[in-house]
Amino acid sequence: MSTRVPVQKTYKLYIGGEFPRSESGRTFDFNDAKGRHIANVSRGSRKDFRNAVVVARSAQKSWAGKSAYNRGQILYRLGEMVEGRRDQFIAELQQQGSSVADARREVDDTIDTLIHYAGWSDKYQQLFSTVNPVASPHFSFSVPEPTGVVALIAPQDSALLGLVNYLAPIIVGGNTVIALASDKKPLSAITFSEVIATSDVPAGVVNILTGYRSELLSQIAGHMDVNAVVYAGDNVEDRKTIQSQASLNVKRAIFSEKQSQSPYAILATQETKTTWHPIGL
Amino acid sequence: MVYGTKGYRFNSCRARQISVVTGELIMQASQQPYPNWQPSPAVDQVGVEERIARLNTRSIKKESKVQALKLALSMIDQTTLEGSDSAGKVKQMCYKALHVHDALPGLPHVAAVCVYPTMVRVAKAELKSSGIHVAAVATAFPSGQADHDTKIQDLRYAISEGADEVDMVISRGAYLRGEYNYVYDEIAEFKSICGDVHLKVILETGELGTLDRVRHASDLALAAGGDFIKTSTGKVQPAATQPVTLVMLEAVRDFHQRTGQKRGMKPAGGIKTAKQAIQYLVIVNETLGPDWLTPDLFRFGASTLTNDILMQLVKESTGVYQSSDYFSQAG
Numbered sequence: 318m319s320t321r322v323p324v325q326k327t328y329k330l331y332i333g334g335e336f337p338r339s340e341s342g343r344t345f346d347f348n349d350a351k352g353r354h355i356a357n358v359s360r361g362s363r364k365d366f367r368n369a370v371v372v373a374r375s376a377q378k379s380w381a382g383k384s385a386y387n388r389g390q391i392l393y394r395l396g397e398m399v400e401g402r403r404d405q406f407i408a409e410l411q412q413q414g415s416s417v418a419d420a421r422r423e424v425d426d427t428i429d430t431l432i433h434y435a436g437w438s439d440k441y442q443q444l445f446s447t448v449n450p451v452a453s454p455h456f457s458f459s460v461p462e463p464t465g466v467v468a469l470i471a472p473q474d475s476a477l478l479g480l481v482n483y484l485a486p487i488i489v490g491g492n493t494v495i496a497l498a499s500d501k502k503p504l505s506a507i508t509f510s511e512v513i514a515t516s517d518v519p520a521g522v523v524n525i526l527t528g529y530r531s532e533l534l535s536q537i538a539g540h541m542d543v544n545a546v547v548y549a550g551d552n553v554e555d556r557k558t559i560q561s562q563a564s565l566n567v568k569r570a571i572f573s574e575k576q577s578q579s580p581y582a583i584l585a586t587q588e589t590k591t592t593w594h595p596i597g598l
Numbered sequence: 599m600v601y602g603t604k605g606y607r608f609n610s611c612r613a614r615q616i617s618v619v620t621g622e623l624i625m626q627a628s629q630q631p632y633p634n635w636q637p638s639p640a641v642d643q644v645g646v647e648e649r650i651a652r653l654n655t656r657s658i659k660k661e662s663k664v665q666a667l668k669l670a671l672s673m674i675d676q677t678t679l680e681g682s683d684s685a686g687k688v689k690q691m692c693y694k695a696l697h698v699h700d701a702l703p704g705l706p707h708v709a710a711v712c713v714y715p716t717m718v719r720v721a722k723a724e725l726k727s728s729g730i731h732v733a734a735v736a737t738a739f740p741s742g743q744a745d746h747d748t749k750i751q752d753l754r755y756a757i758s759e760g761a762d763e764v765d766m767v768i769s770r771g772a773y774l775r776g777e778y779n780y781v782y783d784e785i786a787e788f789k790s791i792c793g794d795v796h797l798k799v800i801l802e803t804g805e806l807g808t809l810d811r812v813r814h815a816s817d818l819a820l821a822a823g824g825d826f827i828k829t830s831t832g833k834v835q836p837a838a839t840q841p842v843t844l845v846m847l848e849a850v851r852d853f854h855q856r857t858g859q860k861r862g863m864k865p866a867g868g869i870k871t872a873k874q875a876i877q878y879l880v881i882v883n884e885t886l887g888p889d890w891l892t893p894d895l896f897r898f899g900a901s902t903l904t905n906d907i908l909m910q911l912v913k914e915s916t917g918v919y920q921s922s923d924y925f926s927q928a929g
Contacts, residue, residue: 363919367919370919536919539917539918539919540918540919540921541918541919541920541921541923541924542919542920542921542922542923562918565918566921566923566924
């Protein structure tokens with residue numbers, strides 16, 4: 318009997334509902350805690366990012382146009398799909414250095430987070446909308462609307478939960494996102510993109526890149542067609558880069574070291590639109 | 599009805615045939631059909647596609663890219679051909695043609711604006727002596743399904759309104775029936791009406807079906823006197839493709855080698871990105887040489903290409919990828 322050679326997964330990017338390799342053809346090594354080689358991970362380039370922005374931009378309008386209830390259903394579906402792949406996610410987190418208990422907890426929290434934001438999908442608007450008292454014959458009201466295309470620099474230390482913690486509130490609010498996964502622990506993000514691809518999330522709404530943060534940060538922050546950058550981390554130099562580059566098109570630069578389940582996380586990538594409607598005329 | 603060597607049908611009721619290769623009329627004393635034994639060369643489809651794939655691997659970067667983008671910009675026929683076109687929209691498009699992106703100095707203007715005949719006067723008034731031509735589509739654009747007199751009237755109207763260039767459509771129905779004489783005569787007659795007005799002959803390659811027919815129709819249009827041959831109306835899919843463009847450029851090249859005359863070519867429809875535009879320029883350069891890299895002999899028919907080229911040019915000068923939010927729309 319011959320010995321079977323296991324089929325290894327190729328870790329690729331996720332852009333526009335497809336899994337391309339980096340256009341640059343580059344990869345970087347991912348080794349586990351013991352130094353064993355686990356995978357060649359695609360090393361995304363600024364052109365990959367640009368391509369992702371193009372598809373994210375074209376997907377944004379129809380994603381924001383879906384009913385809030387529908388977006389909630391899709392997020393719920395994401396939770397269901399992660400649940401079905403529990404063992405895979407746990408094993409992968411262990412490869413990236415987590416203990417079994419930590420990995421289990423992280424996957425549980427990831428699913429709970431998705432369900433949490435699925436629930437908020439048609440409720441945060443009520444929480445953050447206002448009717449404004451004005452001294453003229455107008456009915457004035459303000460509602461949150463998605464800011465558009467958001468770039469997310471995901472946390473370095475939390476491969477799965479960290480990503481989902483930031484990603485879910487961005488997309489539930491009708492934004493599309495290009496997420497740069499942790500370059501220290503990139504595997505879970507790509508496996509999570511397989512979940513996205515099978516959960517009725519329209520192509521282009523979530524795009525996930527792997528690559529070096531140091532290489533891509535300035536390009537991400539400077540891109541004129543990105544409306545907001547969410548940076549999960551505490552590196553002062555990185556923040557400086559983002560702030561100076563983000564000023565080019567006055568995009569929102571949102572810095573957050575930790576994120577927990579909260580409707581205010583949704584609000585961070587929303588714009589407030591105020592309408593003045595004449596009355597009594 | 600008889601069949602020629604390449605399966606072309608020849609209408610036996612007609613006494614004369616046209617050699618599309620030499621452009622000469624082959625007169626025949628008897629009423630017998632005279633098959634044209636000098637058909638256009640056969641097109642090797644696999645070869646064409648491989649050549650395109652190879653040309654697309656050319657890397658045009660930095661300074662050369664900027665030059666190529668500026669050249670492509672100067673070759674654009676900024677087009678609006680919608681049923682909903684209004685004077686306001688055409689004025690807006692003309693303003694865009696005059697001021698493509700004032701924030702970046704040193705840019706060329708586009709070659710022409712392309713509109714329906716009823717909008718020619720509006721466009722002329724806007725563009726005045728800017729050097730930007732006004733092209734009108736005529737002869738029952740886009741289908742070509744009208745009787746001969748109506749087409750002539752349409753053409754005369756476009757010219758009387760002041761069009762500098764006319765984009766005509768060939769009668770694909772007649773062409774596909776094998777009535778090449780009819781198609782040839784029509785083009786020749788339109789050209790004689792046009793006089794100095796530039797005549798672009800739209801083959802609507804998406805309806806011709808094969809590259810062999812594209813080549814044959816190109817030879818026919820060039821022999822009949824078309825100043826430009828143009829791929830498509832933009833109303834039929836597929837519109838301009840690179841293999842079709844290569845075949846048409848080869849027809850222009852062979853025509854030039856035979857006659858010494860330089861004729862132009864215009865791919866139109868579906869060219870949306872700066873990258874595509876540069877690929878087309880590479881194909882032109884490799885097929886016809888640098889002499890054809892001029893708006894007088896090569897054009898792009900496009901409605902959204904301009905802004906993508908501008909975004910790439912601004913990216914080259916600032917190093918930052920651009921957003922369409924910061925570029926004026928053509929209409």
